[in-house]
Amino acid sequence: MVRIGVLGxxxxxxxxxxxxxxxxxxxxxVRLPSHLExxxxxxxPGGESTTIGALAERYGLMEPLRxxxxxxxxxxxxxAGMIFLARxxxxxxxxxxxxxxxxxxxxxxxxIDSFEVDLEVPALARLxxxxxxxxxxxxxxxxxxxxxxxxxxxxxxxGTIVAAQQGHLLATAFHPELTDDTRFHRYFLEIxxxxxxx
Amino acid sequence: MTGEVRRxxxxxxxxxxxxxxxxxxxxxxxxxxxxAQIAEEAGAVAVMALERVPADIRAHGxxxxxxxxxxxxxxxxxxxxxxMAKCRIGHYMEAKILEALGVDxxxxxxxxxxxxxxxxxxxxxxxxxxxxxxxxxxEALRRIAEGAAMIRSKGEAGTGNVVEAxxxxxxxxxxxxxxxxMGEEELVAYAKExxxxxxxxxxxxxxGRLPVVLFAAGGIATPADAALMMWLGMDGVFVGSGIFxxxxxxxxxxxxVEAVTYWQEPEILxxxxxNLGEPMYGIDVRQLTEAQRLALRGW
Numbered sequence: 001m002v003r004i005g006v007l008g009x010x011x012x013x014x015x016x017x018x019x020x021x022x023x024x025x026x027x028x029x030v031r032l033p034s035h036l037e038x039x040x041x042x043x044x045p046g047g048e049s050t051t052i053g054a055l056a057e058r059y060g061l062m063e064p065l066r067x068x069x070x071x072x073x074x075x076x077x078x079x080a081g082m083i084f085l086a087r088x089x090x091x092x093x094x095x096x097x098x099x100x101x102x103x104x105x106x107x108x109x110x111x112i113d114s115f116e117v118d119l120e121v122p123a124l125a126r127l128x129x130x131x132x133x134x135x136x137x138x139x140x141x142x143x144x145x146x147x148x149x150x151x152x153x154x155x156x157x158x159g160t161i162v163a164a165q166q167g168h169l170l171a172t173a174f175h176p177e178l179t180d181d182t183r184f185h186r187y188f189l190e191i192x193x194x195x196x197x198x
Numbered sequence: 199m200t201g202e203v204r205r206x207x208x209x210x211x212x213x214x215x216x217x218x219x220x221x222x223x224x225x226x227x228x229x230x231x232x233x234a235q236i237a238e239e240a241g242a243v244a245v246m247a248l249e250r251v252p253a254d255i256r257a258h259g260x261x262x263x264x265x266x267x268x269x270x271x272x273x274x275x276x277x278x279x280x281x282m283a284k285c286r287i288g289h290y291m292e293a294k295i296l297e298a299l300g301v302d303x304x305x306x307x308x309x310x311x312x313x314x315x316x317x318x319x320x321x322x323x324x325x326x327x328x329x330x331x332x333x334x335x336x337e338a339l340r341r342i343a344e345g346a347a348m349i350r351s352k353g354e355a356g357t358g359n360v361v362e363a364x365x366x367x368x369x370x371x372x373x374x375x376x377x378x379x380m381g382e383e384e385l386v387a388y389a390k391e392x393x394x395x396x397x398x399x400x401x402x403x404x405x406g407r408l409p410v411v412l413f414a415a416g417g418i419a420t421p422a423d424a425a426l427m428m429w430l431g432m433d434g435v436f437v438g439s440g441i442f443x444x445x446x447x448x449x450x451x452x453x454x455v456e457a458v459t460y461w462q463e464p465e466i467l468x469x470x471x472x473n474l475g476e477p478m479y480g481i482d483v484r485q486l487t488e489a490q491r492l493a494l495r496g497w
Contacts (some may be wrong), residue, residue, distance in 0.1 A: 013222070091278070136211075139219075
């Protein structure tokens with residue numbers, strides 16, 4: 001069985017724990033480098049990316065996370081987590097820089113511009129359920145550009161990229177943990193299982 | 199743009215969702231762009247844009263109102279994190295103005311002078327989410343019934359004294375624990391007793407927590423105060439006068455942020471609490487008259 005760590009520095013990490021536990025997965029809180037021991041995959045939750053980045057830097061998490069990701073540990077970032085994974089966020093703030101994407105923060109405007117929408121996510125059809133995914137965008141970022149190794153998983157109706165995958169790294173601009181739909185979590189668990197087999 | 203019609207804005211999920219993203223974080227009162235940037239750099243998850251922090255509102259006296267929009271816009275432009283602003287209890291038009299400015303959250307706050315002594319704002323009709331203060335479970339659920347997307351303890355703002363925030367947090371958490379053991383017939387009577395809608399009491403029992411995020415506020419001045427509130431089951435903390443009325447705001451702000459994340463690690467709390475300089479000067483809440491007690495405003 002796989003163990004999934006959830007970065008618990010700040011944000012809606014409990015919501016991720018709840019979904020994973022409902023799926024029968026063992027989860028651990030990750031706040032310090034020592035908490036990463038024995039973790040097969042990591043979720044970086046929604047929250048404020050500046051807060052998460054500052055705490056990760058002050059408490060020595062940046063290097064271990066980069067090292068483990070480079071050794072093949074799958075990581076999934078939702079919203080702030082996506083920003084934290086990105087190579088370029090257009091402003092100076094600490095990020096892991098693991099995913100070859102350029103992200104724009106607060107790309108849709110302020111909170112009154114936050115929204116919910118049904119998204120077509122062809123990759124989820126692999127789980128045998130091709131229905132649209134109900135996505136919740138809260139002061140969300142978007143992906144402005146992707147590198148050659150990055151696969152686009154979902155776009156809004158106007159073409160905006162809102163989900164992407166780079167091998168074992170996954171990023172969503174929205175919050176699957178705020179809905180009852182567990183498909184994105186199961187999709188990530190599949191990436192983790194494949195990585196652990198290797 | 200035909201595709202736009204499929205997007206739903208200002209929904210309950212989106213409003214309560216922003217509060218969920220603030221969990222495990224610290225929201226700091228700021229009165230100008232420079233303070234807002236210090237707060238952001240220290241790791242605040244949001245700032246509350248004010249003309250005066252509560253300690254100065256106390257000292258200044260008179261009628262305390264919504265801040266000048268110019269001030270709020272200056273702060274909105276200075277940071278990338280969410281910006282909150284306060285309106286008076288029941289002041290529908292101040293709330294409309296704040297929504298038009300694009301603030302990310304409105305605090306219908308007892309720290310300002312109430313505008314309506316009978317009704318709070320009907321918060322359902324706004325796209326922007328609201329946070330409201332509460333002293334007990336009944337008050338919290340009444341505000342949720344009016345559409346609040348987040349609740350905070352009232353505490354006694356501007357005193358640097360955590361005792362009232364502790365009282366309110368304990369009242370709310372204690373009541374939630376008590377209803378876990380009640381039968382449904384008891385719940386109806388209990389809902390009536392605390393003046394809360396039965397459905398919300400039922401939902402709170404089922405969830406084992408409030409249906410919205412619950413923060414601590416009012417009198418938090420040190421990393422230890424913040425950690426105490428987390429230990430009492432709060433989802434995060436507001437720090438008002440505690441930061442920018444202290445000797446070294448950046449250092450204290452940063453320490454409080456770290457204390458909220460690492461409240462379960464006493465060694466880290468000990469480390470971050472060192473050498474913070476003078477905290478804000480505190481007030482013993484028992485020395486305040488009823489008229490000076492901000493927490494008694496609202497119902």
